[in-house]
Amino acid sequence: MSKSSRSLAVVLALLAVIAGLVSGCSPRPSADTLEGPAKEVSSAVRAASLAVDLRMTDSTTASAASTAADDMLGEVEAATDKIHGFDAPTQEERTLRNDVLASFSAISRALLHARDVLTASSGEPAASSDGQARLATVQAELRTATDQLDSLMTKAGIQ
Amino acid sequence: MKRLLGVALGILTAIGGFVDIGDLVTNAVVGSRFGLSLAWVVVIGVLGICLFANMSGRVAAVSGRATFEVIRERMGPRAGLANLGASFLINLMTVTAEIGGIALALQLASGVSYMLWVPFALLAVWLVIWRVKFSIMENVTGLVGLSLVVFAVALFLLKPDWGALAGQAFTPSVSGEESVGAYWYYAIALFGAAMTPYEVFFFSSGAVEEGWKVKDLVQSRINVLMGFPLGGFLSIAIAACAAVVLLPAGISVTTLSEVVLPVAQAGGQLALAVLILGIVAATFGAALETTLSSGYTLAQFFGWPWGKFRRPAAASRFHVAMMVVLLAGVAVLATGVDPILVTEYSVVFSAIALPLTYLPILIVANDPQYMGKHVNGRAVNVAGLVYLVIILVASLAAIPLMIATGAGA
Amino acid sequence: MSKAKRIHPLKIRPAPRPAGLVLDAQLHLLDRQMLDVDGVPVSTVDDVELSGPEPDERIPEGAEAPVISALLTGPVLGTRIFGGRPPSSRLIRIPWSVVAGVDTVVKLGVRSDSLDASWVERWLRHHVIPRIPGGRHDPH
Numbered sequence: 001m002s003k004s005s006r007s008l009a010v011v012l013a014l015l016a017v018i019a020g021l022v023s024g025c026s027p028r029p030s031a032d033t034l035e036g037p038a039k040e041v042s043s044a045v046r047a048a049s050l051a052v053d054l055r056m057t058d059s060t061t062a063s064a065a066s067t068a069a070d071d072m073l074g075e076v077e078a079a080t081d082k083i084h085g086f087d088a089p090t091q092e093e094r095t096l097r098n099d100v101l102a103s104f105s106a107i108s109r110a111l112l113h114a115r116d117v118l119t120a121s122s123g124e125p126a127a128s129s130d131g132q133a134r135l136a137t138v139q140a141e142l143r144t145a146t147d148q149l150d151s152l153m154t155k156a157g158i159q
Numbered sequence: 160m161k162r163l164l165g166v167a168l169g170i171l172t173a174i175g176g177f178v179d180i181g182d183l184v185t186n187a188v189v190g191s192r193f194g195l196s197l198a199w200v201v202v203i204g205v206l207g208i209c210l211f212a213n214m215s216g217r218v219a220a221v222s223g224r225a226t227f228e229v230i231r232e233r234m235g236p237r238a239g240l241a242n243l244g245a246s247f248l249i250n251l252m253t254v255t256a257e258i259g260g261i262a263l264a265l266q267l268a269s270g271v272s273y274m275l276w277v278p279f280a281l282l283a284v285w286l287v288i289w290r291v292k293f294s295i296m297e298n299v300t301g302l303v304g305l306s307l308v309v310f311a312v313a314l315f316l317l318k319p320d321w322g323a324l325a326g327q328a329f330t331p332s333v334s335g336e337e338s339v340g341a342y343w344y345y346a347i348a349l350f351g352a353a354m355t356p357y358e359v360f361f362f363s364s365g366a367v368e369e370g371w372k373v374k375d376l377v378q379s380r381i382n383v384l385m386g387f388p389l390g391g392f393l394s395i396a397i398a399a400c401a402a403v404v405l406l407p408a409g410i411s412v413t414t415l416s417e418v419v420l421p422v423a424q425a426g427g428q429l430a431l432a433v434l435i436l437g438i439v440a441a442t443f444g445a446a447l448e449t450t451l452s453s454g455y456t457l458a459q460f461f462g463w464p465w466g467k468f469r470r471p472a473a474a475s476r477f478h479v480a481m482m483v484v485l486l487a488g489v490a491v492l493a494t495g496v497d498p499i500l501v502t503e504y505s506v507v508f509s510a511i512a513l514p515l516t517y518l519p520i521l522i523v524a525n526d527p528q529y530m531g532k533h534v535n536g537r538a539v540n541v542a543g544l545v546y547l548v549i550i551l552v553a554s555l556a557a558i559p560l561m562i563a564t565g566a567g568a
Numbered sequence: 569m570s571k572a573k574r575i576h577p578l579k580i581r582p583a584p585r586p587a588g589l590v591l592d593a594q595l596h597l598l599d600r601q602m603l604d605v606d607g608v609p610v611s612t613v614d615d616v617e618l619s620g621p622e623p624d625e626r627i628p629e630g631a632e633a634p635v636i637s638a639l640l641t642g643p644v645l646g647t648r649i650f651g652g653r654p655p656s657s658r659l660i661r662i663p664w665s666v667v668a669g670v671d672t673v674v675k676l677g678v679r680s681d682s683l684d685a686s687w688v689e690r691w692l693r694h695h696v697i698p699r700i701p702g703g704r705h706d707p708h
Contacts, residue, residue, distance in 0.1 A: 009556060014562075015558075015562070036568055039411075040413070042409060043409060043410045043411045043413070044413075045424070046408050046409050046410045047405075047408075047410045047416075047417050047420065050404075050408060050410065050420055050424070051416075051420065053418065054423050054424055057426060058428065059423050059427045059428065059431075060420075060423040060427075060428065060431055061268075061428055061431060061432075062270065063266075063267065063268060063269055063270030064267045064268075064270075064419060064423065064431060064435075065418065066270055067266055067267050067270060067416045068414070068416035068417065071413075071416045072414075073419070075413060075414075112441040115203070119270065122270070203588075224601075224672065224673075228601055231599050231612065232599045232600060232601075235598075235599065236599060236614070236645055236648050236649050237648075237649050239599070240649055256600065289700070289702060289707075290702050290705075290707050290708065291707055291708065292707045292708055293707075295708075394619075409623070442592040458609075460612070461611070461612060462601050462602060462609050462610065462612030462641075463609060463611070463689065464608050464609045464610040464680075464689065465609070467707060468702060470703070470705060470706055470707075471697055471700075471703040471704075472693050472697045472698075472703050472704045473608075475689055475690075475692035475697050476688060476689055476692055478697065478703070479692050479696055479697075511596060528671055528672060
């Protein structure tokens with residue numbers, strides 16, 4: 001017992017040291033460090049696109065779809081916060097970071113619009129041409145933002 | 160005829176009761192990232208939970224003693240207390256995750272933020288624990304939870320390439336985008352989700368609650384051996400739905416709203432409604448089970464009167480302890496921590512704590528003083544030992560893998 | 569104690585084998601569940617109290633063998649885990665005279681409510697549970 005409690009203490013100490021190391025030095029923008037946040041955002045915007053698609057075919061409810069868009073907005077915000085913490089000493093790194101942040105904020109905006117349109121779509125039948133048109137507009141915005149992020153990721157050598 | 164109905168009811172509740180927020184989330188995450196290449200873990204986990212749930216049920220029926228009483232008697236106060244601490248913390252995490260799950264599902268249904276649903280979920284869970292009879296509680300949540308079968312229906316409606324799915328399942332490999340470390344990390348998470356220790360505490364205490372005798376063992380064995388594998392089949396259907404819709408679309412699951420997307424795509428709003436009902440019932444049932452389990456472990460360690468068959472006044476410490484647990488879980492949620500994140504950690508910590516639960520059960524199931532002539536047979540012991548090795552390896556590998564992969568990121 | 573003449577353990581005659589059931593305190597008593605006369609759980613046996621000389625006291629020749637005077641419960645559990653000895657006045661005793669049988673559980677011949685060991689249970693029953701509606705009824 002005392003042995004297992006000692007090993008537990010060692011493990012906890014190790015965890016603390018690693019946490020310290022991880023939080024102590026902020027990473028610099030590169031294909032490696034950007035990969036995680038970029039993939040999270042890429043997944044989030046695609047999930048929102050799918051939710052809008054499903055809403056256009058009346059397969060999902062306004063509440064479920066707007067919840068999805070709202071959740072994805074949260075994901076993008078979290079990823080944005082991560083990249084804000086990056087150090088970018090060189091000009092090249094700064095450009096890369098700013099490009100990524102610009103792309104994330106375009107996606108955020110598209111998600112915000114999507115959420116509002118999805119929330120508003122609850123009162124009316126999804127088949128109404130008015131509702132369809134609004135959904136199509138936000139879908140197009142999401143797609144454009146997705147393509148923008150994809151090309152940026154290719155350029156930065158992610159994947 | 161009545162007997163047959165009883166058997167059917169038992170099996171159905173076991174299926175509905177098998178899946179909880181941990182299984183839901185972990186299977187969907189795994190399906191969306193690794194396809195069906197981790198389906199084998201679910202199979203191993205389900206066989207393991209069948210083996211040990213059956214064993215703990217037998218101990219309870221023969222000796223009338225629930226698992227945690229036995230753990231303290233056999234391990235002594237020190238190791239028993241360490242075990243209690245670990246089990247209790249994991250239980251608390253799971254309670255938190257399940258209540259968060261109820262609230263998230265209600266958000267999907269209503270569009271109202273889950274935070275506003277948390278107090279409602281807390282009140283509902285507590286009321287059922289306070290006032291509703293054990294058997295009714297079990298049967299209702301189990302039967303309604305069965306609507307999660309909609310995952311399997313959705314999988315058929317999606318008309319997947321069955322050959323490709325089978326290929327992923329039977330020749331597992333790590334896809335190019337994912338690391339080997341993350342693959343094994345999620346293997347452990349899935350194993351922990353399938354074998355969560357609370358199921359054993361709950362199962363053995365439930366056997367005492369319902370006053371099982373040796374003659375009821377056949378029925379319990381049928382429930383476990385039919386219900387849990389079918390529950391495991393549901394788990395694989397969840398992963399398969401994610402593998403068919405989300406994996407090719409480049410979506411890796413991080414929220415409950417993504418878990419439901421494939422079902423909506425396959426079956427429309429009706430299927431979605433059935434699914435949300437199923438998720439609410441499954442997480443609600445699991446919230447009840449985990450809350451009761453934390454009461455059971457505490458009461459059994461300290462020798463308090465416990466059980467829902469007693470009036471709350473006749474098991475006052477047991478009931479007060481459960482209220483404290485529920486409030487603690489809600490306090491954790493009130494900090495704004497993501498319930499899905501709590502879920503993902505709870506299944507991994509479950510995997511870490513598995514040996515603490517399963518070793519004492521195996522020992523007592525072999526003790527003639529408790530078990531008389533119902534001690535384990537040789538085949539069961541061999542299987543038990545094999546599983547103990549698997550459990551130990553998973554438990555030891557969990558933390559290093561968690562660190563190395565950044566919790567599977 | 570250290571000054572006293574030590575008797576080599578091997579020179580002590582083994583105790584005569586007692587008649588009847590032999591209980592191993594560690595195996596059959598400690599950490600066992602106690603049930604009252606109605607089968608209601610009372611507590612767990614957290615420690616046992618023996619009569620006879622205090623530790624570190626010289627044992628006179630021909631002294632009576634120590635007997636179990638009480639089963640202990642409550643905070644004494646902490647001393648078994650972390651060491652130390654609680655003051656005698658703080659112990660919650662269940663006198664050995666009320667023990668009716670020892671099996672996989674320890675059966676007592678009295679009601680739980682008559683024992684000090686269940687005071688927390690009674691306190692919560694009378695001060696907390698009545699404040700919440702429905703606590704005194706059977707669940708439906």
